Amino acid sequence: MYFVYLILCQDDTIYTGITTNVVRRVKEHRVGEGSRYMRAKKFKKLLYTEKFPTRSAASKREAEIKSWDKKDKLKLVK
Numbered sequence: 001m002y003f004v005y006l007i008l009c010q011d012d013t014i015y016t017g018i019t020t021n022v023v024r025r026v027k028e029h030r031v032g033e034g035s036r037y038m039r040a041k042k043f044k045k046l047l048y049t050e051k052f053p054t055r056s057a058a059s060k061r062e063a064e065i066k067s068w069d070k071k072d073k074l075k076l077v078k
Contacts, residue, residue, distance in 0.1 A: 006046075009041035
């Protein structure tokens, strides 16, 4: 199982990622062991997760969400 997730950063930007374990990945982001972007922007809050059966499906959705602006990402969260 794969998950696409959105994280609100300390500077109010939204990070979009993919993982097989959301709990582990959020812990990594919180302590600065996640992506380079998250090490710089700092974790604030997990906003959203979406589950997919395959990495391919999750990657396609991640790419789609990453192409959106912040307003559209916030609409998804609500």
